[in-house]
Amino acid sequence: MRTISFAAVLAVTLTTIVPPIAMSADGDSLKTIQARGDLICGADGKRPGFSAPNSEGVWQGFDVDFCRAVAAAVLGDADKVKYIALSPAQRFPSLQSGEIDMLSRVTTLTLTRAVTLGINFAPVNFYSGTKIMVHKALNVDSALDLNGASMCIPPGSSQERAIADFFRRHNMEYNSVVIDNIKELGDAYLQNRCDGMASFEPGLALTRLRAGQTDDHVILPEDIEKEPLAPAIRGGDDQFFNIVTWVVYATFEAEEWGIDSTNVDDMLKSDNPKIQRFLGVSGDLGEKLGLSNDWAYQIVKQVGNYAEIFENNIGANAPLKLERGLNELWLNGGLHYPPPFQ
Amino acid sequence: MISSSVLSRNRLIDKAEKFDLKRFVLETLTLLTTGLILYYFASTATENLVDQGIASGFGFLHQEAGYAIGETWITYSPSDTYARALLAGFLNTLYVTAIAIVFTTIIGTLIGIARASSHWLLSRLSAGYVEIFRNTPLLLQVMFWIALMRQLPSPRQAYNPVTGLFLTNRGIIHTVPVLNDYLYSLILAFIAGIVLATGYALWRRKRLYASGRSLPFITIVLPLIIVPPVLVWLLGSSSLEFEQPVLKGFNFVGGLTYSPEFLALVLGLVAYTSAFVAEIVRSGIQSVDAGQKDAARSLGLRGSLILRLVILPQALRVVVPPMTNQYVNIAKDSSLAVAIGYPDLVSVGNTAINQTGQAIEILFLMMIVYVGISASVALIMNRYNKRIALVEKP
Numbered sequence: 001m002r003t004i005s006f007a008a009v010l011a012v013t014l015t016t017i018v019p020p021i022a023m024s025a026d027g028d029s030l031k032t033i034q035a036r037g038d039l040i041c042g043a044d045g046k047r048p049g050f051s052a053p054n055s056e057g058v059w060q061g062f063d064v065d066f067c068r069a070v071a072a073a074v075l076g077d078a079d080k081v082k083y084i085a086l087s088p089a090q091r092f093p094s095l096q097s098g099e100i101d102m103l104s105r106v107t108t109l110t111l112t113r114a115v116t117l118g119i120n121f122a123p124v125n126f127y128s129g130t131k132i133m134v135h136k137a138l139n140v141d142s143a144l145d146l147n148g149a150s151m152c153i154p155p156g157s158s159q160e161r162a163i164a165d166f167f168r169r170h171n172m173e174y175n176s177v178v179i180d181n182i183k184e185l186g187d188a189y190l191q192n193r194c195d196g197m198a199s200f201e202p203g204l205a206l207t208r209l210r211a212g213q214t215d216d217h218v219i220l221p222e223d224i225e226k227e228p229l230a231p232a233i234r235g236g237d238d239q240f241f242n243i244v245t246w247v248v249y250a251t252f253e254a255e256e257w258g259i260d261s262t263n264v265d266d267m268l269k270s271d272n273p274k275i276q277r278f279l280g281v282s283g284d285l286g287e288k289l290g291l292s293n294d295w296a297y298q299i300v301k302q303v304g305n306y307a308e309i310f311e312n313n314i315g316a317n318a319p320l321k322l323e324r325g326l327n328e329l330w331l332n333g334g335l336h337y338p339p340p341f342q
Numbered sequence: 343m344i345s346s347s348v349l350s351r352n353r354l355i356d357k358a359e360k361f362d363l364k365r366f367v368l369e370t371l372t373l374l375t376t377g378l379i380l381y382y383f384a385s386t387a388t389e390n391l392v393d394q395g396i397a398s399g400f401g402f403l404h405q406e407a408g409y410a411i412g413e414t415w416i417t418y419s420p421s422d423t424y425a426r427a428l429l430a431g432f433l434n435t436l437y438v439t440a441i442a443i444v445f446t447t448i449i450g451t452l453i454g455i456a457r458a459s460s461h462w463l464l465s466r467l468s469a470g471y472v473e474i475f476r477n478t479p480l481l482l483q484v485m486f487w488i489a490l491m492r493q494l495p496s497p498r499q500a501y502n503p504v505t506g507l508f509l510t511n512r513g514i515i516h517t518v519p520v521l522n523d524y525l526y527s528l529i530l531a532f533i534a535g536i537v538l539a540t541g542y543a544l545w546r547r548k549r550l551y552a553s554g555r556s557l558p559f560i561t562i563v564l565p566l567i568i569v570p571p572v573l574v575w576l577l578g579s580s581s582l583e584f585e586q587p588v589l590k591g592f593n594f595v596g597g598l599t600y601s602p603e604f605l606a607l608v609l610g611l612v613a614y615t616s617a618f619v620a621e622i623v624r625s626g627i628q629s630v631d632a633g634q635k636d637a638a639r640s641l642g643l644r645g646s647l648i649l650r651l652v653i654l655p656q657a658l659r660v661v662v663p664p665m666t667n668q669y670v671n672i673a674k675d676s677s678l679a680v681a682i683g684y685p686d687l688v689s690v691g692n693t694a695i696n697q698t699g700q701a702i703e704i705l706f707l708m709m710i711v712y713v714g715i716s717a718s719v720a721l722i723m724n725r726y727n728k729r730i731a732l733v734e735k736p
Contacts, residue, residue, distance in 0.1 A: 089692040093701045096396060117699040118396035138592070148591040150512060155693045160409045164420035167410075175512075175593065176410040177603070179683035180692065188683065191492040192511055193602065195592045235395050 029101055029233070029240035030290055033074055038082045041067035042100035045085030046183050049206060049314045050106055059083045062313040063104040066125060066231055069247050069303045070102060073295040078302035087180050088157050092117050095234055102244060103232040106200065108158040113232075121230040122244040125251075125306075127326035127335050130162045130224040133189075133204040134196040136216050143222040147172040152185050152194035154178070154203075162225030163198045186210060196220075200227040205320050243289050250296045252338035253278060254305035256329055261304040264297060278341050285341060296341075306336065387702065402698045403428075409693055411685045413601055424694050428704075431690030432711055438604065438686065439673045439715065442611040446672060447665075450616035454623025455649070468620065475617035481678055484610035488682045491602035497593050508587055508594060513601040515594045520583040527578065531570035539566040603684035611675060615668050622664045626657035658730050666723035670716045677712075687711060 033039050043051035043063050051061040059081075068078035086094050086105055095103045096118055107113075109121045132143050132151070140146065143166070153160050155178035167174050177194050179185040186207040189197040197207060201219065208217045233244055254260065257275055259267045267275055277283040279300075280293035287293060303309065310327060314320045328334025391398040403425040410420050414430040415437065456468040475483070494511040495501055501509040506517030519525050546557050587597030630653050638652040679686035691708050695701045 089696050092696065092699050096394065096699075096701075112697070113699070116397040118391070118394035146592075148593055148595070150593060155689065155696070157696070160693060161420075161697065164408055164410050168420060174410065176412050177683050178412070178685070178689065178693065180680055180689075184681070185683075188492065191489075192496045193492050236393070 039071040072298040124228040126229040128200040128227040149195040152189040152197040249338040251306040431687040450619025453620035458627040487606035535567040535570040626661035
């Protein structure tokens with residue numbers, strides 16, 4: 001009898017007392033992050049320039065700086081970030097399950113991802129495009145000459161589909177080689193396993209750089225697909241969504257007003273009411289976001305404005321030497337356009 | 343005394359078979375609880391997915407996959423559905439597993455026999471093989487093989503040792519005969535030869551058991567298999583046509599291609615697992631009492647006959663059960679394909695997860711498939727084990 005009652009009690013207990021499995025976002029990432037004292041950021045970890053640990057094990061890069069900017073705004077300290085390296089296939093489940101607070105990992109914004117994954121994308125912080133790089137020895141100068149070629153493609157990426165669409169559209173055949181690890185994929189291409197490699201342009205530049213002989217590889221002119229890259233957070237948390245969104249805008253805004261990490265302290269004394277509001281000298285923009293009023297000051301002081309983030313990681317001051325191109329501010333003919341900070 | 347113990351055993355059986363209310367209630371409750379817990383997990387997961395706005399269900403299987411798969415056994419294009427993409431991946435997994443199991447068994451058994459032999463060099467060489475391949479991680483080995491494959495020349499400088507065979511870093515490509523009527527008749531003749539040879543072998547064994555007299559085996563069976571196709575070849579009017587691989591544009595067109603990823607994966611699986619199989623075979627051989635060998639020798643049997651008739655049949659009983667584990671391991675380890683880019687079920691599934699975001703559903707499908715493969719292998723091996731098991735006389 002005792003065993004029976006035990007089983008019955010167990011059954012009742014399990015169905016009533018145990019709380020639902022904590023899978024959903026609790027709608028309050030900000031509190032969780034502040035209580036934890038760390039922002040947990042999912043990044044690639046194998047793409048120097050975007051996110052990779054340096055020789056001392058400190059994570060650096062364009063994607064990393066946006067994690068740091070959010071940490072500066074939320075915790076007041078850009079160094080309070082824990083990074084988790086994620087493959088393309090791991091990134092969304094990792095974000096959905098709550099393992100990371102924020103995904104900043106060269107992720108392309110698409111309709112399906114934005115709608116069906118239960119995640120929200122912050123504003124695009126890098127406009128890129130899928131391109132194809134080929135071995136120069138092949139003497140190919142257009143992607144339309146690639147009928148029958150072997151292509152190295154990152155799996156599960158938006159590029160995989162873009163390439164399939166491109167070859168279909170032009171009635172061409174290709175043989176795909178997909179390897180999860182971007183470094184392995186690059187090696188496969190460099191060792192001539194594939195005639196061409198498809199990726200977003202900086203990814204190709206990075207692979208070419210790694211080969212040393214940059215002249216041996218040509219990036220073909222065709223734009224296969226648009227690749228707007230954006231940070232993402234779990235859906236259902238409007239407050240944190242607003243924070244990440246306006247952190248991205250803040251880096252644009254700082255560049256627009258010429259505020260950078262070297263002059264931000266002087267700018268605190270500026271008479272310009274817009275700059276005063278932005279840096280939290282006046283107004284309550286930070287409080288409206290649930291942050292301290294100097295949130296934008298902390299971002300610029302500790303991480304820098306968009307121009308600094310770009311140039312130091314992937315632009316003129318970095319080995320990749322990418323052009324700003326579409327990633328210029330709107331004032332200079334680019335696409336980055338921060339809405340008014342008021 | 344004897345009758346009373348039999349009686350008491352019968353009483354025990356009666357008791358067990360009688361309807362036991364307490365036990366019935368307990369078992370029903372356990373079953374119900376387990377069911378409730380599972381239902382609870384499933385419904386919570388579904389609820390949470392809906393709450394988070396994540397799409398769920400298996401509807402995505404009928405949508406267009408939109409990505410290419412490097413090599414498939416069924417026709418597949420990016421405009422096919424996810425279901426077909428996953429099926430193509432599943433067939434690739436099955437193919438790699440089957441090929442690897444066959445080669446692992448052959449190579450592992452040979453090395454195991456060599457290891458147990460008294461020939462010093464042979465035994466040491468195979469011991470070296472086992473130690474090297476058993477003691478390095480499989481992932482490392484697979485990476486090693488793929489790196490080696492990529493050292494082959496590019497298609498335009500393909501290495502061409504014999505006519506119709508090309509070694510390139512895009513794979514090994516060889517010529518294949520065109521499937522025409524002539525090839526069909528050759529294949530039919532070959533099958534007829536095998537049927538004849540099997541018939542002879544069965545009849546020979548029956549006679550051997552009946553009369554104790556042994557008839558020649560190889561000298562009869564080999565001609566039986568070879569003669570029919572040769573007859574077709576001599577009498578036939580046409581000849582075989584070959585489809586030659588030709589370098590066209592970037593790659594070879596025509597012929598049969600084994601991709602570097604496939605070769606590296608099979609090499610890795612076979613080299614690694616056959617080291618374990620060799621040890622299993624060796625332990626099986628050594629488990630047979632030395633007296634058996636001496637007894638067989640004293641009967642005047644030759645070395646190869648001793649191995650084939652006395653040692654191996656007894657060793658097999660020890661060997662088969664752990665072999666099942668190795669076969670199941672091959673099926674599961676084939677998922678390392680992801681690391682080198684062979685489009686197996688996991689590789690194709692990973693892409694599908696990324697495109698649809700429906701990780702739970704796709705992982706669930708993959709798990710079912712692997713459980714299915716493993717269970718089938720185990721079932722077949724258990725059947726076989728029962729057949730060869732020592733039948734103890736009561």
